[in-house]
Amino acid sequence: MPTSRVSAQQLPEAVPATPAEYQQTYDRLLKAIEAIPIFDNHGHPGFADDSNVDAMVSPPDASAAFRLRAENPELIAASKALFGYPFDDNSPEHLQWLAKKKAQLKQEEKGYQYFDTLLDELNIEQAVANRVELGTYLSPKRFLWVFFVDSLLFPFNNHALIARNGDLAVFIPLQEKKLKNELSQEKLQQPPATLDDYLRFATRLLEDNKQHCGVGIKFEIAYFRPLHFDDPPKQTAETTYAKYRNGGTPSEAEYKDFQDYLFRYLISEAGRLHLPVQIHSAVGIGDYYSVSNGTALQLENVLRDPRYSSTTFVLLHGGYPFQEQAIWLTTRKNVYLDSSLMGLYLYPADLKNVLRHWLLLFPDKVVFGSDAFPFSEAVGAEESYWIAVRSARVALAAALTEMLLNHEVTNDQALAFAHGYLHDNAARLYAK
Numbered sequence: 001m002p003t004s005r006v007s008a009q010q011l012p013e014a015v016p017a018t019p020a021e022y023q024q025t026y027d028r029l030l031k032a033i034e035a036i037p038i039f040d041n042h043g044h045p046g047f048a049d050d051s052n053v054d055a056m057v058s059p060p061d062a063s064a065a066f067r068l069r070a071e072n073p074e075l076i077a078a079s080k081a082l083f084g085y086p087f088d089d090n091s092p093e094h095l096q097w098l099a100k101k102k103a104q105l106k107q108e109e110k111g112y113q114y115f116d117t118l119l120d121e122l123n124i125e126q127a128v129a130n131r132v133e134l135g136t137y138l139s140p141k142r143f144l145w146v147f148f149v150d151s152l153l154f155p156f157n158n159h160a161l162i163a164r165n166g167d168l169a170v171f172i173p174l175q176e177k178k179l180k181n182e183l184s185q186e187k188l189q190q191p192p193a194t195l196d197d198y199l200r201f202a203t204r205l206l207e208d209n210k211q212h213c214g215v216g217i218k219f220e221i222a223y224f225r226p227l228h229f230d231d232p233p234k235q236t237a238e239t240t241y242a243k244y245r246n247g248g249t250p251s252e253a254e255y256k257d258f259q260d261y262l263f264r265y266l267i268s269e270a271g272r273l274h275l276p277v278q279i280h281s282a283v284g285i286g287d288y289y290s291v292s293n294g295t296a297l298q299l300e301n302v303l304r305d306p307r308y309s310s311t312t313f314v315l316l317h318g319g320y321p322f323q324e325q326a327i328w329l330t331t332r333k334n335v336y337l338d339s340s341l342m343g344l345y346l347y348p349a350d351l352k353n354v355l356r357h358w359l360l361l362f363p364d365k366v367v368f369g370s371d372a373f374p375f376s377e378a379v380g381a382e383e384s385y386w387i388a389v390r391s392a393r394v395a396l397a398a399a400l401t402e403m404l405l406n407h408e409v410t411n412d413q414a415l416a417f418a419h420g421y422l423h424d425n426a427a428r429l430y431a432k
Helices: 019-034 074-083 092-108 113-121 166-185 195-211 234-244 252-272 296-303 323-331 348-359 381-405 411-429
Strands: 038-040 124-130 143-148 214-219 277-280 313-316 335-338
Touching (some): 019 411, 038 411, 074 092, 074 113, 074 381, 113 124, 124 411, 195 214, 195 234, 195 252, 214 252, 296 313, 296 323, 323 335, 323 348, 335 411, 348 411, 381 411
Parallel strands (some): 124 143, 143 214, 214 277, 277 313, 313 335
């Protein structure tokens, strides 16, 4: 059989660029990148006093990465750009000026205007809002609602889980409260009598939330247990449900089997309803979050299961810090990675390397996400949007500059990668 041989002389030679060549290419690409409207795959927009921003809260005294602390000097640039901050430091008394300025704008910019203006400032066309409910001050034209479903996995007595560690003592009661509200939403006072009825309740909840503009479902389950889900038979889940629906405490193995079955049921229903499934798959807050149990690789047996071929999976935060391995999960046609959180933790110099690796492998399977969140008065959703967007645009320009100068891609391909990552890939995921 004839073979094709390419000599070394035929391959493009990566000649080191001069500083002037690099800067000229980078400046040209950054200008083009800044003009691309963003489709933000993941964030928690809202004000700090809004309990619907997330289905969980941070445990007391949780550690924060440096970029999310008030002393991060980048926040001065963010505050100047967004609010006309007149100071060159972030001292406590000057942060009071910022708090008053935000309060003033909230009073002046009624309804959707405050956050719509923020998106306009940052050239964000649309943003996915991971929230308990979308809320009255976020425009459904600009913000797409992805709703949490973890609460459905906790219908039994959870005292043993609450006693396990301080993080779960904060997280579990919020899931119990949320499940109670969801039962009420479907006109139920308590979990139904049988597992089949509970599954019908879960399906109605997904269908109703979709009717109320929901475009996807979200799991934060890695905060509660490992991301590996076995495949127990329905009879096992039925036995556990019948045994503990009215009281008693399931064993760890019994609860896991029930959750494994229900998780698989929910992702199957999401596929039927054309709701993409977002899954937290990276580092997390709290003293007891297990990075190894929460890695995206734990999900491989589910992601490669042919029964879920019609379900679209979006692995939030790209599996960080195992993003180099997680990208290979996207060889499955229905699996995507987003870069949210990394744009807040990693500076552009490091994020550039992540994007370069991802885009040179599977450029059509990665999407931008901000993970914007009202972390504090100094680092609100506004500032975290700014940091994440700026990090991504700068890192992307640097990554594409290297690709072009190394003759790895053409100029048209580089721009196509930029449009895909910042906008087009995510926009296709949620197209109705």
